[in-house]
Amino acid sequence: xxxxxxxxxxxxxxWNGYMAARAERAQDEMLKRFFSxxxxxxxxxxxxxxxxxxxxxxxxxxxRRHGIVxxxxxxxxxGRIPMAQRRYWVVKPPRPLDEASIAYHHITHSEVADAPDxxxxxxxxxxxxxxxxxxxxxxxxERPFLDAAVKARRGEGVLFPMIDTMSLEARLHRQTLxxxxxxxxxxxxxxxxxxxxxxxxxxxxxxGHHALVDALATAExxxxxxxxxxxxxxxxxxxxx
Amino acid sequence: MDVELLEIRQHMGQFPPFxxxxxxxxxxxxxxxxxxxxxxxxxxxxxxxxxxxxCYIRSGAVEVYRRQGELYNRLGEGDIFGHFSLLRNxxxxxxxxxxxxxxxxxxxxxxxxxxxxxxxxxxxxxxxxRPRLETAAEQQKKSNDMMVTRIRKLVTRYPVMVxxxxxxxxxxxxxxxAQASAVLVINxxxxxxxxxxxxxxxxxxxxxxxxxxxxxxxxxxxEGLSPSTPIGEVISExxxxxxxxxxxxxxxxxxxxxxxxxxxxxxxQRPVGVVHLSDIIRYETHSGLYLVSNIFNQSSAQGLxxxxxxxxxxxxxxxxEGANSQMVGSALSTIGRxxxxxxxxxxxxTLGPPPVPYCYMVNGSMARNEQSIVTxxxxxxxxxxxxxxxxxxxxxxxxxxxxxxxxxxxxYTYCKGDVMATNRQWRQPLAVWKRYFQDWMANPTPEKLLxxxxxxxxDSIYGEDLFVETLQDLIAQTAPxxxxxxxxxxxxxxxxxxxxxxxxxxxxxxxxxHNNSINLKRRGTAPMVDLIRVHALACGSKAxxxxxxxxxxxxxxxxxxxxxxxxxxxxxxxxxxRIRHQMIDLQEERVPDNNxxxxxxxxxxxxxxxxxxxxxxxxQKFLKFRYPVPTQRQGR
Numbered sequence: 117x118x119x120x121x122x123x124x125x126x127x128x129x130x131w132n133g134y135m136a137a138r139a140e141r142a143q144d145e146m147l148k149r150f151f152s153x154x155x156x157x158x159x160x161x162x163x164x165x166x167x168x169x170x171x172x173x174x175x176x177x178x179x180r181r182h183g184i185v186x187x188x189x190x191x192x193x194x195g196r197i198p199m200a201q202r203r204y205w206v207v208k209p210p211r212p213l214d215e216a217s218i219a220y221h222h223i224t225h226s227e228v229a230d231a232p233d234x235x236x237x238x239x240x241x242x243x244x245x246x247x248x249x250x251x252x253x254x255x256x257x258e259r260p261f262l263d264a265a266v267k268a269r270r271g272e273g274v275l276f277p278m279i280d281t282m283s284l285e286a287r288l289h290r291q292t293l294x295x296x297x298x299x300x301x302x303x304x305x306x307x308x309x310x311x312x313x314x315x316x317x318x319x320x321x322x323x324g325h326h327a328l329v330d331a332l333a334t335a336e337x338x339x340x341x342x343x344x345x346x347x348x349x350x351x352x353x354x355x356x357x
Numbered sequence: 358m359d360v361e362l363l364e365i366r367q368h369m370g371q372f373p374p375f376x377x378x379x380x381x382x383x384x385x386x387x388x389x390x391x392x393x394x395x396x397x398x399x400x401x402x403x404x405x406x407x408x409x410x411x412c413y414i415r416s417g418a419v420e421v422y423r424r425q426g427e428l429y430n431r432l433g434e435g436d437i438f439g440h441f442s443l444l445r446n447x448x449x450x451x452x453x454x455x456x457x458x459x460x461x462x463x464x465x466x467x468x469x470x471x472x473x474x475x476x477x478x479x480x481x482x483x484x485x486x487r488p489r490l491e492t493a494a495e496q497q498k499k500s501n502d503m504m505v506t507r508i509r510k511l512v513t514r515y516p517v518m519v520x521x522x523x524x525x526x527x528x529x530x531x532x533x534x535a536q537a538s539a540v541l542v543i544n545x546x547x548x549x550x551x552x553x554x555x556x557x558x559x560x561x562x563x564x565x566x567x568x569x570x571x572x573x574x575x576x577x578x579x580e581g582l583s584p585s586t587p588i589g590e591v592i593s594e595x596x597x598x599x600x601x602x603x604x605x606x607x608x609x610x611x612x613x614x615x616x617x618x619x620x621x622x623x624x625x626q627r628p629v630g631v632v633h634l635s636d637i638i639r640y641e642t643h644s645g646l647y648l649v650s651n652i653f654n655q656s657s658a659q660g661l662x663x664x665x666x667x668x669x670x671x672x673x674x675x676x677x678e679g680a681n682s683q684m685v686g687s688a689l690s691t692i693g694r695x696x697x698x699x700x701x702x703x704x705x706x707t708l709g710p711p712p713v714p715y716c717y718m719v720n721g722s723m724a725r726n727e728q729s730i731v732t733x734x735x736x737x738x739x740x741x742x743x744x745x746x747x748x749x750x751x752x753x754x755x756x757x758x759x760x761x762x763x764x765x766x767x768x769y770t771y772c773k774g775d776v777m778a779t780n781r782q783w784r785q786p787l788a789v790w791k792r793y794f795q796d797w798m799a800n801p802t803p804e805k806l807l808x809x810x811x812x813x814x815x816d817s818i819y820g821e822d823l824f825v826e827t828l829q830d831l832i833a834q835t836a837p838x839x840x841x842x843x844x845x846x847x848x849x850x851x852x853x854x855x856x857x858x859x860x861x862x863x864x865x866x867x868x869x870x871h872n873n874s875i876n877l878k879r880r881g882t883a884p885m886v887d888l889i890r891v892h893a894l895a896c897g898s899k900a901x902x903x904x905x906x907x908x909x910x911x912x913x914x915x916x917x918x919x920x921x922x923x924x925x926x927x928x929x930x931x932x933x934x935r936i937r938h939q940m941i942d943l944q945e946e947r948v949p950d951n952n953x954x955x956x957x958x959x960x961x962x963x964x965x966x967x968x969x970x971x972x973x974x975x976x977q978k979f980l981k982f983r984y985p986v987p988t989q990r991q992g993r
Contacts (some may be wrong), residue, residue, distance in 0.1 A: 196392070196463070317458055319416065320416040329364055332392065340396070
């Protein structure tokens with residue numbers, strides 16, 4: 117894995133090359149299939165990009181100490197989010213749940229007790245993600261957790277391009293001149309959390325912290341962001357990371 | 358049930374028609390939903406696109422248009438659209454556009470079809486207009502109230518009729534053979550239009566009396582008359598009858614007041630049966646409506662005025678007991694008529710007998726038997742042609758004023774348009790009334806008819822019924838042949854239009870504007886009644902009640918098949934909605950009015966009202982097309 121420190125180094129322009137290189141080197145059968153599934157070209161207009169919204173509930177925020185508890189995915193396009201294709205898994209984290217995290221995502225000991233290890237659902241999960249652009253809200257959870265969890269089980273991690281609806285919101289509300297001016301005035305920054313972001317686009321509030329509900333909420337948010345701030349013709353490379 | 362679908366199914370489960378679905382069906386929908394976001398001003402459905410999904414508004418607002426771009430409906434959270442297309446050719450008939458940022462749940466056709474098949478209420482809901490109105494109207498339908506049941510329902514067979522030259526013995530035999538308890542006595546030929554009728558061979562007969570079981574005892578046997586005495590010699594001069602469309606209650610009161618136990622029932626002037634007090638008692642229910650008999654027991658106008666709260670109480674109870682609009686309208690009209698009659702009796706007691714015969718005519722809702730609790734008085738006097746103003750008008754003016762003031766005291770406010778017998782213009786001999794009607798029909802302008810259309814609902818409630826019948830006949834003969842008159846009436850019937858429907862807590866107008874409340878009479882029942890009147894005039898119907906008029910209209914080719922049923926359901930629902938809201942007003946101790954506030958309208962009522970408005974709106978469009986202004990005046 118020399119030279120790859122993805123959290124810092126992977127950049128937009130590299131994605132197709134990176135995926136091809138990983139496909140070459142992958143030892144694990146499933147990962148090889150995953151990386152060799154063709155990705156949309158960076159120039160593809162968003163309206164033609166197959167996407168999949170992904171959300172995970174975890175026992176904490178640090179992928180080295182905490183584990184994944186549940187995963188929700190909904191494949192979708194800019195036009196439609198078909199609920200019939202949704203998938204949802206509860207998995208058993210390597211370390212036991214603590215009470216605080218139970219209160220947070222409502223998944224209990226007993227549910228987790230009967231759940232399989234992530235390794236048991238990984239093939240199904242990667243099959244859904246393969247060939248689609250993954251859409252998350254705040255990539256710094258999903259990306260490192262999935263990478264670390266896969267690396268622990270298969271000896272090599274997974275990295276792939278993502279569209280991060282939170283960073284799209286940040287571009288609008290945190291990085292503009294206006295946002296910097298507001299900060300200079302000492303005003304609190306605009307919230308770019310999932311529900312607050314959705315509210316700005318007239319999207320209804322959902323009961324949060326369920327991986328599949330949040331995945332659906334993220335997919336809807338992306339549709340709203342593209343409709344309002346970008347265009348269906350915007351190339352994929354303008355929003356992925 | 359997957360927890361993750363709760364968001365979707367819980368939302369849908371709050372809104373009709375999904376609120377009545379089984380959990381299993383709700384899950385089936387949530388499973389298959391496809392979600393899509395539409396920003397403000399973006400198109401959701403485009404005309405003639407293929408549509409294979411039902412659209413459900415999860416959040417936001419949508420406007421639906423007609424082909425020509427006219428606003429059809431504005432919808433909000435929980436509303437559905439696209440079902441018309443799914444039920445037909447899957448082509449978008451009504452394009453839809455997001456007017457706010459909107460989230461749509463698309464429900465695939467297969468799921469939609471399954472819902473229609475497995476849930477009747479859902480199927481009723483999405484099927485256009487008729488069934489929903491029909492269901493709503495039928496749910497309200499319960500009959501058997503004595504106040505609204507017409508006496509003709511109690512007539513089970515033709516009356517036994519004998520000529521006046523028949524011997525009493527022969528007559529008695531006929532009664533026994535027919536197992537009847539009375540016989541009607543008739544004479545050939547007639548010099549008086551009263552009680553005269555033609556038989557199937559075109560012979561004219563006149564009914565001159567009735568002889569009952571007890572009359573045989575008192576008038577024949579007790580008097581020691583021979584069995585060969587002609588029956589004409591023993592009958593009394595006094596003949597008490599009732600019209601076949603009078604209510605059972607009225608029949609009973611007539612019997613009580615006149616102390617008779619048999620009533621010949623007439624259709625116009627022809628006897629169609631005889632009812633006996635026992636028929637009525639058998640029919641009587643525990644309606645507890647002593648109100649009407651109470652009215653006739655009052656000896657002064659002040660006493661009558663004290664009964665006003667009882668009228669409101671009777672109204673509330675009737676609605677609570679599930680009466681439909683026809684029952685309520687008819688009962689309130691019966692009460693109003695009784696007040697008027699009693700006041701006329703009291704006036705005659707005070708002023709003495711009338712110098713010439715007269716007929717007290719009512720117009721508008723009372724004539725139609727469609728009175729509501731919020732009503733004013735519309736009445737007029739038709740006087741005998743022997744009327745001499747200088748000698749007689751003082752009497753009739755005093756009579757009219759007595760009744761009018763008395764009615765006002767009982768809660769029937771004075772007519773704002775001054776359509777009252779106190780107005781000299783509306784207190785005229787029959788000949789003048791005929792000229793009025795002839796002029797309205799021969800030289801109509803919409804302006805002239807604006808204030809006189811109320812006279813085209815007319816009924817007699819006291820005195821010489823024949824005067825009003827003469828006018829009814831005149832109208833029925835002339836109106837169908839007067840295209841210009843019909844065109845003018847049709848134009849006036851379009852002056853008041855329904856709103857589009859409701860949106861959130863507002864009433865939606867066709868131009869997209871919002872209002873906080875709606876006058877359901879002005880925007881619903883009244884234009885509907887106007888419209889029905891035009892068709893009724895065109896087909897020469899003599900019925901006054903809108904529902905009966907629709908029955909007559911449906912026997913003609915004036916309207917396409919099924920349209921009169923649709924109108925009838927829509928009118929029933931509009932009337933019932935108005936009645937329900939007036940009851941709510943009374944229960945909450947507010948002054949009842951004709952306004953309804955959208956926040957008080959339940960979801961299901963909203964949708965049905967919207968359908969009813971739509972039926973009215975379509976019928977108005979047809980009216981314009983059906984009665985165009987003729988290019989040439991007829992008969993000139």
